[in-house]
Amino acid sequence: xxxxxxxxxxxxxxxxYLVPNTTxxxxxxxxxxxxxxxxxxxxxxxxLRITLGCLNPPHLIRLSNDDNGIHLxxxxxxxxxxxxxxxxxxxxxxxxxxxxxxxxxxSEGSLTSNGAIPVPLMEHGDKQCAIILSPHPTTxxxxxxxxxxxxRAFYIYSPFRDNSVDLESKKxxxxxxxxxxxxxxxxRPKQTGGHPVHFAEIEKLGQGGEASYVHVVAxxxxxxxxxxxxxxxxxxxxxxxxxxxxxxARQLELVKRAYSRSEKSCIVPWHFYQxxxxxxxxxxxxxxxxxxxxxxxxxxxGVQGSxxxxxxxxxxxxxxxxxxxSQTPAIVHRDVKPENILYKDGTFSLAxxxxxxxxxxxxxxxxxxxxxxxxxxxxxxxxxxxxIFGLGLTLVACLxxxxxxxxxxxxxxxxxxxxxxxxxxxxxxxDELGDNIAGMLHDKSEHRPSAxxxxxxxxxxxxxxESTHGSCPIPGRDFAEQSAxxxxxxxxxxxxxQFQPPCDxxxxxxxxxxxxxxxxxxxxxxxxLEQVDGMDDIKYTDSSPSTxxxxxxxxxxxxxxxxxxxxxxxKARQASGSSSIHSSSSDx
Numbered sequence: 001x002x003x004x005x006x007x008x009x010x011x012x013x014x015x016x017y018l019v020p021n022t023t024x025x026x027x028x029x030x031x032x033x034x035x036x037x038x039x040x041x042x043x044x045x046x047x048l049r050i051t052l053g054c055l056n057p058p059h060l061i062r063l064s065n066d067d068n069g070i071h072l073x074x075x076x077x078x079x080x081x082x083x084x085x086x087x088x089x090x091x092x093x094x095x096x097x098x099x100x101x102x103x104x105x106x107s108e109g110s111l112t113s114n115g116a117i118p119v120p121l122m123e124h125g126d127k128q129c130a131i132i133l134s135p136h137p138t139t140x141x142x143x144x145x146x147x148x149x150x151x152r153a154f155y156i157y158s159p160f161r162d163n164s165v166d167l168e169s170k171k172x173x174x175x176x177x178x179x180x181x182x183x184x185x186x187x188r189p190k191q192t193g194g195h196p197v198h199f200a201e202i203e204k205l206g207q208g209g210e211a212s213y214v215h216v217v218a219x220x221x222x223x224x225x226x227x228x229x230x231x232x233x234x235x236x237x238x239x240x241x242x243x244x245x246x247x248x249a250r251q252l253e254l255v256k257r258a259y260s261r262s263e264k265s266c267i268v269p270w271h272f273y274q275x276x277x278x279x280x281x282x283x284x285x286x287x288x289x290x291x292x293x294x295x296x297x298x299x300x301x302g303v304q305g306s307x308x309x310x311x312x313x314x315x316x317x318x319x320x321x322x323x324x325x326s327q328t329p330a331i332v333h334r335d336v337k338p339e340n341i342l343y344k345d346g347t348f349s350l351a352x353x354x355x356x357x358x359x360x361x362x363x364x365x366x367x368x369x370x371x372x373x374x375x376x377x378x379x380x381x382x383x384x385x386x387x388i389f390g391l392g393l394t395l396v397a398c399l400x401x402x403x404x405x406x407x408x409x410x411x412x413x414x415x416x417x418x419x420x421x422x423x424x425x426x427x428x429x430x431d432e433l434g435d436n437i438a439g440m441l442h443d444k445s446e447h448r449p450s451a452x453x454x455x456x457x458x459x460x461x462x463x464x465x466e467s468t469h470g471s472c473p474i475p476g477r478d479f480a481e482q483s484a485x486x487x488x489x490x491x492x493x494x495x496x497x498q499f500q501p502p503c504d505x506x507x508x509x510x511x512x513x514x515x516x517x518x519x520x521x522x523x524x525x526x527x528x529l530e531q532v533d534g535m536d537d538i539k540y541t542d543s544s545p546s547t548x549x550x551x552x553x554x555x556x557x558x559x560x561x562x563x564x565x566x567x568x569x570x571k572a573r574q575a576s577g578s579s580s581i582h583s584s585s586s587d588x
Contacts, residue, residue: 006041007160013052015060015083015092015165016133018070019044019155021146028152033071044157050083052165057172060084060092063149072152080149083131087174090167091223092131094122094147095175101125104148105156107200107220118146121198121220128177130223132200133158137215143200181222183272183283186249196274197221197283199228204488208339208352216286226271229282229352233275241278248280249273254331255353258323266320268342268351287342287349288480290487291394295338296403297483305472308465310398312474313348314437315458317341317391320350321451325384332382336390337371338397338404346474369415370408375445377416385445388454392440396422433461 020026029038029046037048048070054061055069062069064080072080081096081103096103106118122129133156135142145156184197199217202225207213211232216225233244252273259267271283291313300306317336324331333340333353340352373389376382397407400422407418423441430438434457436449449457466472475483 005160006043010049010160011051012161013165013169014159014161015050015052016131016159017041017044017155017157018048018050018147019157020046021153021155022151024073024151025154028070028072031071031073033067037070043160044155047157052169052173058084058174058176060173064097072149084173084175085170086130086179086223087171088179089218089223089225090165090170091218092133093128093175093223094131095128095177096122096126101127102150105129105131106146106148108144108146119198121145128221130200130218130220131156132202132218132220132223134164134202137201137204175223179222179224181219181224181226181271186252186273187275188249196276197272197281199226199281201228205484206487217283225286227284227286229284231280231282233278233280245275245280251353252282254327258327258331261323261326262319264319264347265323266316266347266349267323268349284351287344287351288477289343289484290339291341291343291348291398292338292404293483293487294343294475294480295398296405297479297486299475299479299483300398301401305469305474307399308462308469308472309474310395311458311462311465312346313341313398314391314395315455315462316348317350317394318451318455318458321384321387321391322455324387325451330384332384333387333390334376334382335368335371336387336394337368338394339368341394343475343480370418372415372419373445374419374443380445383445384451385448388440388448388451389445391454392426392437393419393422395437395440396426400425433457437461 018029020029026046028034029048034048037050037054039047039049041047050061052060059069059082062080062082063072064070064082065072069080069082080098081094084093084095085091086093094103094105102124103122104120104124105122107121108118131145132143135158142158144158147154147156198220200220201215202218203216205214205216205227208229212229214227214229217228218225231248233241233248239247252270255267256270259265259269268284268287271285273280273282294300294309300310321333321336324333333350335352336350340350342349342351371390371393373386374380376386397404400407407413410418413421419441423443426433426441427438436453436457439447439449440454442448
């Protein structure tokens with residue numbers, strides 16, 4: 001006789017299991033009024049299996065003293081709670097509807113963790129919390145919880161199979177109350193204790209310098225998604241901890257002061273920050289991908305409108321630098337590069353202000369090697385001109401028709417040589433871009449244009465380009481998120497043949513490219529701002545030009561083409577056809 005595995009008999013729409021932990025909870029499971037939910041599992045023994053359709057909407061399931069849902073028994077009036085879903089993220093929400101709010105929930109960690117300290121997510125007096133059942137992104141271990149209602153204590157376990165229910169199927173059971181996250185006042189640097197914002201890591205987005213990493217997290221009160229950057233504050237051992245905290249808080253307030261001056265600042269805002277021992281957590285909106293992701297996924301490699309997209313980036317980031325430079329004293333980012341420029345809804349925004357500072361007489365050697373200005377390398381005073389230099393190199397990286405890995409790993413090209421050659425290329429495009437943009441990489445900082453002049457020229461060139469060629473397609477959400485997946489999971493989203501420039505000319509008249517076959521940029525011609533002829537081998541989802549953020553840049557790959565490993569967020573959204581699972585505007 002074959003042994004039946006729990007996963008083999010589990011329905012596809014299973015959401016969770018309630019496993020009794022006390023005598024009173026076992027009585028609830030064995031109650032004849034709950035037989036319609038009772039299952040005998042090989043792993044947990046008798047349990048209550050909760051699936052979609054257990055009850056009529058809007059509640060996924062109710063635990064109460066009446067017969068409509070899980071009958072708890074007892075005579076206490078108004079006791080119990082119900083389960084539903086966050087409308088934006090699809091995460092499970094437990095809501096206590098009792099008058100006394102006696103329900104409590106603890107996060108117990110993963111099933112294989114030993115000695116984990118339970119984290120209280122919902123205590124007496126709290127009304128709601130999120131139950132995050134997806135595996136931990138680092139350990140890939142299932143999460144589990146304890147649910148207590150008086151003497152009744154249950155374990156909450158995730159399904160045996162990775163059969164995540166799509167967002168569209170959860171729609172009838174969306175939480176009817178507000179999903180907005182109310183952030184407390186940020187703590188003072190010397191403050192200890194307080195009420196920290198608890199969160200669960202959903203997906204790793206990346207890792208940066210200064211011992212920092214970024215995750216998509218779900219706030220354990222609302223289940224809403226945000227990006228959370230966690231940084232170690234003790235990377236400089238010569239600084240006392242309170243000074244590290246003060247410096248971090250000062251930098252964040254400088255950034256907030258800059259982006260608060262304009263509705264479209266093109267600066268990534270932050271919602272809240274908190275200190276945890278030697279770390280700081282910074283909560284921000286979620287963006288689709290970075291400029292580096294778009295470059296590496298071939299978005300600028302010969303695709304029609306790539307020059308237009310590079311100009312959009314230049315306009316947006318020069319706007320951000322203009323706001324930073326307008327502060328008193330001026331703020332210098334000091335690390336402008338494609339990895340620190342995020343993309344969403346057709347707009348590029350400047351992020352990662354971990355090394356920003358106000359202009360003063362200090363001059364440390366900081367930033368990324370391939371995007372450093374001469375004055376940073378030579379230990380000179382830092383001014384907003386170093387950000388203009390970094391933005392100029394970023395523009396050349398967009399128009400070079402190479403992946404960033406090719407630039408960084410070229411054994412014949414040092415960072416200094418890359419900057420020198422980029423300067424020559426940018427100056428050679430002066431007739432098309434204008435003198436201000438062409439002068440962004442000047443050796444002398446005083447000869448570089450201000451961010452205001454760069455923004456003005458970028459807007460003028462964009463208008464001229466669009467008057468000649470019309471609006472160009474921009475990367476849609478699917479292409480952008482798949483570009484980010486390419487970086488995280490290492491699989492291409494479209495065939496490499498579509499990444500290559502289709503011709504050796506740079507204008508409608510068929511004139512030769514600005515440089516010849518011996519050029520250092522991997523023998524790949526860089527197009528001018530005129531529309532490239534012969535782009536028929538690149539297919540678009542919409543033949544008519546469009547600037548809609550929902551339009552996809554490239555044709556969807558066929559089923560036979562290599563597909564990337566999809567993140568849980570992207571997989572759930574694509575399966576449901578829903579427009580968004582990111583934090584809503586009310587959350588942000």
